[in-house]
Amino acid sequence: MTLVEQLNQDMKQAMKSKEKDKLAVIRMLKASLQNESIKLGNKNLSEDEELSVLSRELKQRKDSLQEFKSAGRDDLVDKLEMEIDVVQVYMPQQLTEEELEKIVKDTIKEVNASSKQDMGNVMSTLMPKVKGQADGAQVNKLVQKHLN
Incomplete structure (x- = not known):
């Protein structure tokens, strides 16, 4: 199953279970993948290209998380931690x-x-x-x- 198919399946599941936050993150990931596809001018992204998009999204969130923690924005910290958890589901297993x-x-x-x-x-x-x-x-x- 490709990443886009997995995202579509998880998106449907999030809709059914009314998980608005998870749904928003999945939609954002799909949009990022679609934008990358358009930017590169090819319909289907390779696994490496998909991984690059996911890595970029994860890095952006981790960087923002540090900023929000130092600014004392606990409301945004919680939201970003949830987003990071959702994005990490689609990342390959991390090395020890x-x-x-x-x-x-x-x-x-x-x-x-x-x-x-x-x-x-x-x-x-x-x-x-x-x-x-x-x-x-x-x-x-x-x-x-x-x-x-």
Whole structure:
């Protein structure tokens, strides 16, 4: 089942169970996917393109969540946490800290990196491997830790 089909099915279920907030998030995800499809000029997005859209939506929400927490907007924090939970349902399984650390170490060996100057090289090789399965900031932190 494609992501769009899954979203359609979940949208119908949310309508039946009168989950307005979940329905709004699903509609927003569908709209983002549709906009990306139009932008790229092709009818069906590849899994990678769908994953990029979902990752972007999740990142936007996480960034906003930090802003709202620091501003003391608890009403918006709760809403965003719910939205993040809904978006994460459609994301691939996240890597554990140990799995991510192993991938980082392997990639550092693969590109023969030895110092922070090699960070760009490591990140450009590493990010496609963990796309959608790990937070970029977390990956960045681990690479920096292992390049010291």
